[in-house]
Amino acid sequence: MSTHKISVDVNGTPQSGEVDSRMLLVHFLREELRMTGTHIGCDTTSCGACTVILNGRAVKSCTVFAVQADGAKVETVEGLEQGGTLHPLQEGFWEKHGLQCGYCTPGMLMCAKYLLSKNPDPSEAEIRAGISGNLCRCTGYNNIVEAIRYAAEKMATPQEVAR
Amino acid sequence: MNHVADRFEKHSPVPEGSSANVPTTDELRITTPPKVCGMGHRMKRKEDPRFIRGRGNYVDDVKLPGMLHMDIVRSPYAHAKILKIDASEALKIPGVLAVITGEDLKKAGNLHWMPTLMSDTQMVLPIDKVVYQAQEVCAIIATDRYIAADAIEKVVVDYEPLPVVVDPFEALKDNVIVRDDKELKTNHIWHWEAGDKEATDQVFKDAATVIEEKMHIPRIHVSSIETCGMVANYDTAMQHMQIYMTSQAPHAHRTVFALVSGLPEHKIQIISPDIGGGFGGKVPVYPGYVICAVASLVTGKPVKWVEDRSENLQADSFARDYHITCRLAADKDGKITGMQVKTLADHGAADAAANPSKFPAGLFSIATGSYDMKAAHIEVDAAYTNKPPGGVAYRCSFRVTEAVHMIERMTDVLAHQLGEDPAAFRMKNFIKPEQFPYKSPTGWDYDSGNYHAALQKAMDVIGYHDLRKEQAEKRARGELMGIGISSFTEVVGAGPSRDYDILGIKMFDSAEIRIHPTGKAIARFGTKSQGQGHETTYAQILAEELGLPAQDIQVEEGDTDTAPYGLGTYASRSTPTAGAAAAMAARKIRAKAKKIAAYLLEVNEDDLEWKVDRFEVKGAPDQHKTIQDIAFAAYTNHPPGMEAGLEATDYYDPPNLTFPFGSYICVVDIDKGTGEVKVRRFVAVDDCGNIINPMVVEGQIHGGLTMGLAPALFEEIVYDENGQNLSGTFSDYLLPTAMETPKWETDRTITPSPHHPIGAKGVGESPTVGAPPAIANAVVDALWHLGVRHIDIPITPQKVWKLLRAKGVND
Ligand code: FES
Ligand code: FES
Numbered sequence: 001m002s003t004h005k006i007s008v009d010v011n012g013t014p015q016s017g018e019v020d021s022r023m024l025l026v027h028f029l030r031e032e033l034r035m036t037g038t039h040i041g042c043d044t045t046s047c048g049a050c051t052v053i054l055n056g057r058a059v060k061s062c063t064v065f066a067v068q069a070d071g072a073k074v075e076t077v078e079g080l081e082q083g084g085t086l087h088p089l090q091e092g093f094w095e096k097h098g099l100q101c102g103y104c105t106p107g108m109l110m111c112a113k114y115l116l117s118k119n120p121d122p123s124e125a126e127i128r129a130g131i132s133g134n135l136c137r138c139t140g141y142n143n144i145v146e147a148i149r150y151a152a153e154k155m156a157t158p159q160e161v162a163r
Numbered sequence: 164m165n166h167v168a169d170r171f172e173k174h175s176p177v178p179e180g181s182s183a184n185v186p187t188t189d190e191l192r193i194t195t196p197p198k199v200c201g202m203g204h205r206m207k208r209k210e211d212p213r214f215i216r217g218r219g220n221y222v223d224d225v226k227l228p229g230m231l232h233m234d235i236v237r238s239p240y241a242h243a244k245i246l247k248i249d250a251s252e253a254l255k256i257p258g259v260l261a262v263i264t265g266e267d268l269k270k271a272g273n274l275h276w277m278p279t280l281m282s283d284t285q286m287v288l289p290i291d292k293v294v295y296q297a298q299e300v301c302a303i304i305a306t307d308r309y310i311a312a313d314a315i316e317k318v319v320v321d322y323e324p325l326p327v328v329v330d331p332f333e334a335l336k337d338n339v340i341v342r343d344d345k346e347l348k349t350n351h352i353w354h355w356e357a358g359d360k361e362a363t364d365q366v367f368k369d370a371a372t373v374i375e376e377k378m379h380i381p382r383i384h385v386s387s388i389e390t391c392g393m394v395a396n397y398d399t400a401m402q403h404m405q406i407y408m409t410s411q412a413p414h415a416h417r418t419v420f421a422l423v424s425g426l427p428e429h430k431i432q433i434i435s436p437d438i439g440g441g442f443g444g445k446v447p448v449y450p451g452y453v454i455c456a457v458a459s460l461v462t463g464k465p466v467k468w469v470e471d472r473s474e475n476l477q478a479d480s481f482a483r484d485y486h487i488t489c490r491l492a493a494d495k496d497g498k499i500t501g502m503q504v505k506t507l508a509d510h511g512a513a514d515a516a517a518n519p520s521k522f523p524a525g526l527f528s529i530a531t532g533s534y535d536m537k538a539a540h541i542e543v544d545a546a547y548t549n550k551p552p553g554g555v556a557y558r559c560s561f562r563v564t565e566a567v568h569m570i571e572r573m574t575d576v577l578a579h580q581l582g583e584d585p586a587a588f589r590m591k592n593f594i595k596p597e598q599f600p601y602k603s604p605t606g607w608d609y610d611s612g613n614y615h616a617a618l619q620k621a622m623d624v625i626g627y628h629d630l631r632k633e634q635a636e637k638r639a640r641g642e643l644m645g646i647g648i649s650s651f652t653e654v655v656g657a658g659p660s661r662d663y664d665i666l667g668i669k670m671f672d673s674a675e676i677r678i679h680p681t682g683k684a685i686a687r688f689g690t691k692s693q694g695q696g697h698e699t700t701y702a703q704i705l706a707e708e709l710g711l712p713a714q715d716i717q718v719e720e721g722d723t724d725t726a727p728y729g730l731g732t733y734a735s736r737s738t739p740t741a742g743a744a745a746a747m748a749a750r751k752i753r754a755k756a757k758k759i760a761a762y763l764l765e766v767n768e769d770d771l772e773w774k775v776d777r778f779e780v781k782g783a784p785d786q787h788k789t790i791q792d793i794a795f796a797a798y799t800n801h802p803p804g805m806e807a808g809l810e811a812t813d814y815y816d817p818p819n820l821t822f823p824f825g826s827y828i829c830v831v832d833i834d835k836g837t838g839e840v841k842v843r844r845f846v847a848v849d850d851c852g853n854i855i856n857p858m859v860v861e862g863q864i865h866g867g868l869t870m871g872l873a874p875a876l877f878e879e880i881v882y883d884e885n886g887q888n889l890s891g892t893f894s895d896y897l898l899p900t901a902m903e904t905p906k907w908e909t910d911r912t913i914t915p916s917p918h919h920p921i922g923a924k925g926v927g928e929s930p931t932v933g934a935p936p937a938i939a940n941a942v943v944d945a946l947w948h949l950g951v952r953h954i955d956i957p958i959t960p961q962k963v964w965k966l967l968r969a970k971g972v973n974d
Contacts, residue, residue: 022309036224037217039439041388042472046893049388077217090215094207097862101694102214103221103388103439128901135893137388137440138694140865141901 006070010035011079019066025059026050028066029076037077037106041135048134051107052076058114060133077106080113088151089113098147100138108134112148121152187596187613187914189620191854194707195775200714201707202921205858209718210698219437222392225407227465230394231260233455234311235468236300236318237478238293241329241549241886242339245289246321248301253317258310261462262318263454264301265290271461277423277453280415280446280665281523283352283514284344285552287450292325294341294512295551296886297477299450304458304466327886331486331509331546341512341547352514352545357528358605363540366501370492374577379955380565382484382509382550382880383873384476384890385557386898387693389439391479392469393452395459403430406456410435410721411445411691412731415665417723419448420456435721441693442870443556444480446517446733477891481550481880482557484509485543485565491573497581499592501604502531502539504569509553510545516554517733518561519663519670525561526654528605532570533614533652533824535594539604549886558870558931560655560734567651571936572943572953575648579947584631585940586622589650590615600917607654609822613914617848618650618826624910625828625846638948643833643972645945648826649937655925656739656821665730671816672740673727674748676705678809680798682791684709685717686748689729690741692720695863695927697737700855701745704921708749709756710776710790727812735823735925738855739916744815746920751811755797759809760788762802821916821924825849827868827937833945835973838964840876840942842905847933850912852924857911864930865907871934873899875956946970 007016010033017032029035029052041049043062050062053075080087089109092098099105108131115122115130122130127145136144195201213219250262265288268275279285288299300320305311328339334350341350367373394407404426410416413433421428438445455468470478485506492501508524510516518525524543531539545554557564578588593614594601601609622628630646637644660669673689686705690697697720702713720726729741753773760778761768764786771778778793780786788796797809830844847864854860877897881889890896915922935956942958943951949970954962967973 020309027308030224031226034226035217036221037219039221039389040223041390041439042893044472044892044894046472047388077215081216086215093215094211097208097858099211099214100696100862100866101387101389101438101440102210102219103694105214106217109215124906128904132900132902135388135898135900137386137442137870137898138866139862140867140869140907141904142865142907143862145901145906 009073025064026061049107088154092147092150096147104136230465232308233468238298241296242325243322249319253314258306261304279515280517281514285513334546350547358540362538371495372493375490380485385442385444387440390475395456396465397459399463411441438693442558481553504541506543508545511550511553513552515552527562530566575940621826621848645941647941650826651933653823655735672729674744675812682794687726690732690737704745735928744813748811748813823924829937829941831941838960851926853922867930875935875938
């Protein structure tokens with residue numbers, strides 16, 4: 001097995017590492033960079049707990065090799081808060097009780113961020129479809145939908161757009 | 164049966180004042196201002212700031228210096244002799260340090276077997292044979308998880324396959340013996356019964372109508388999104404074992420580890436950090452935990468084991484698997500008079516349930532539910548099969564889901580058969596509010612209830628009568644629409660020490676509060692949240708009782724070195740037990756605070772009264788001492804002769820269980836072409852007594868309803884005739900996504916528990932218990948006119964499609 005030097009922009013910070021070709025991106029983030037916010041729920045592309053944004057697209061990082069992220073921009077839950085201000089999605093999840101055990105939450109947040117980047121004003125049905133690759137066993141989804149609506153509305157108000 | 168009844172039903176005595184006819188309201192009780200945030204406030208959760216930032220700390224997040232990784236070789240056969248385990252090739256891989264087999268565990272002090280929480284035994288690692296597919300065969304310890312995974316592929320195990328028994332009815336014939344380690348060569352584990360057989364037989368003799376249905380409540384799996392895992396860290400110098408573990412019951416687990424390993428209990432520390440959902444699946448001790456701890460003992464290094472999803476779905480935390488035959492009797496007025504139940508429980512290869520020890524079938528005898536009937540008799544027999552150990556919960560308090568599914572389905576069948584409206588039929592048969600406290604025919608003492616109010620509310624909210632009209636119109640057009648009701652009674656909060664224990668440890672729970680000089684506090688509990696929000700709700704109980712702002716109270720659980728002993732969080736027991744302990748400990752503190760206030764104000768204690776957060780001199784409210792003043796004085800100016808400090812501990816032994824209830828109504832539309840069932844609306848009216856935080860309660864109900872929808876329509880763990888699990892991934896075992904899950908509509912009535920210090924009852928599992936029959940009843944309601952009486956859950960499109968074809972509805 002060969003190893004590779006990779007450089008990845010993670011939440012705006014350049015990171016590099018020497019990884020086995022088979023190392024998964026989720027393990028690179030969690031084990032090498034010790035950014036444990038991204039979780040593993042199934043390791044088989046089914047649950048979405050490991051969702052991160054790779055070059056602007058939501059991906060399941062248990063199904064991406066770390067080497068595939070070489071030279072890419074990766075966004076994780078740890079990058080949502082900016083300068084001590086919570087992202088509207090984080091605020092929404094807190095405000096609307098969109099999480100219980102918190103295990104699916106980072107993946108849900110990143111999936112929702114991607115969804116809002118493509119569709120800033122999604123309907124309930126569009127939100128449900130948008131997060132259908134992410135399983136939550138605790139919340140029954142009602143409040144996750146509301147949390148994402150909360151963020152969409154907040155991000156649509158003028159001062160938020162300016163941010 | 165060749166094995167005699169050995170365990171019988173027993174119940175708690177009715178304690179003085181434990182039950183009463185309590186009034187029902189819709190109004191939240193709020194007595195504190197938002198600044199204090201006591202009970203009833205929709206307080207945002209105190210635990211969330213770390214979770215929304217990705218800063219939770221789950222077991223797999225723990226990384227210790229020099230940590231090794233463990234992976235497990237699992238059996239491809241459901242029943243086979245092990246002839247040889249050859250790990251020599253695996254051990255050649257650089258980074259592989261050790262292999263651990265059953266023989267090794269045996270040499271280490273007979274650690275190859277362990278007790279289950281039901282006092283059965285279970286293999287940790289086998290010596291001679293495996294008894295289910297995916298059973299642990301041996302473990303590899305390596306420096307890296309990838310290397311460990313490589314190594315398990317290189318272990319060669321020679322098996323000699325044995326005949327397999329998958330069906331529990333077959334198992335009872337004893338042609339294939341699953342557990343030949345046992346003295347009695349039989350697959351029959353136990354027989355249990357409740358109720359009065361003779362009286363019930365008589366009622367059935369006198370009945371005008373008798374109905375009978377067979378139903379299977381299939382095997383399902385909790386599938387918390389976080390799987391199970393452990394980091395065991397044995398310090399050889401200090402002979403101290405530190406364990407991070409996905410545990411819903413860390414104290415009980417510490418005791419089990421001490422008993423199994425022989426390590427002194429004070430040298431074992433179990434830390435249950437943030438837990439990514441439990442639902443009962445993190446109550447049992449799985450073989451992987453024991454092997455991981457042994458691996459650390461042997462290597463003197465920290466060892467991590469985290470199972471992957473397939474291991475999780477194939478080897479642990481199975482629930483239900485009850486094969487039920489139920490008969491219901493009614494008199495000529497359509498009044499239910501009696502119930503007869505025979506059940507075969509498939510426990511797999513070990514009775515690994517986590518029921519209170521005197522209750523091998525859990526609280527299944529709650530099966531008469533919300534209905535007043537003369538007599539009931541319930542029998543359960545348990546069998547071993549070549550499947551993984553079962554009987555663990557699925558967000559359900561000890562077999563109540565099975566009981567509720569049975570009675571709610573039967574009630575609906577009877578109503579339909581008698582040509583009565585299922586809602587009116589229930590109203591007629593409910594236990595009446597004035598009958599509480601109510602003694603059920605199987606011996607339960609229902610503390611309180613108002614079933615009519617809850618059902619009426621659900622009917623009003625959903626517009627029941629209009630829906631029936633719509634249904635009639637649609638049926639005339641050939642469309643399939645159904646309305647299903649479930650009016651369940653839960654039983655939670657185990658339990659009174661007289662009857663409830665796990666491995667002999669009584670099922671009390673505990674709280675310990677320390678108030679610091681500046682009026683801030685830390686409170687620790689014997690329970691362990693896995694998402695329920697204890698850090699918030701316990702703080703609100705204490706805020707209610709002490710007037711300290713909930714924000715100023717730090718709640719901690721899960722570290723056995725610091726938290727008081729308790730039995731943990733499952734079966735909706737946290738609020739009924741530890742929540743009660745919180746209130747009782749707070750009241751001890753308030754009693755001391757009163758003495759301090761009297762001393763500071765130079766008045767008699769009797770001249771003081773408590774107001775939200777202070778003691779005031781009666782009639783002179785400007786003369787007062789706040790709880791913060793008192794806390795400061797407790798350390799700086801306490802009365803002579805009194806101990807300093809402001810702390811209290813309470814171990815709460817509940818006088819009775821609590822009996823939450825509710826009525827759910829579900830509307831489904833069925834696609835005639837595909838057989839797909841679409842839940843159009845679902846209204847849930849829950850009564851869990853007084854509410855600590857309505858936002859958290861609603862969240863629990865949403866989640867619980869979704870875990871009721873799941874087994875009703877989607878989830879089932881299926882085995883083929885060779886005992887192969889056909890549902891070992893999330894592609895085969897279908898958890899509902901946001902797409903299949905309807906928008907839940909919740910409402911409430913409030914009938915406080917008369918014996919609980921804060922009138923609360925517990926809520927986490929009510930919806931999981933109540934939802935499946937509402938959905939199943941709706942589907943059958945849509946198809947009854949075609950001659951359909953019952954469909955076993957999960958009601959998949961395939962099942963419905965086949966039925967529709969058989970009835971000539973779609974060709
Ligand atoms: S862990 Fe990646 S999708 Fe489940
Ligand atoms: S909050 Fe627990 S899995 Fe979503």
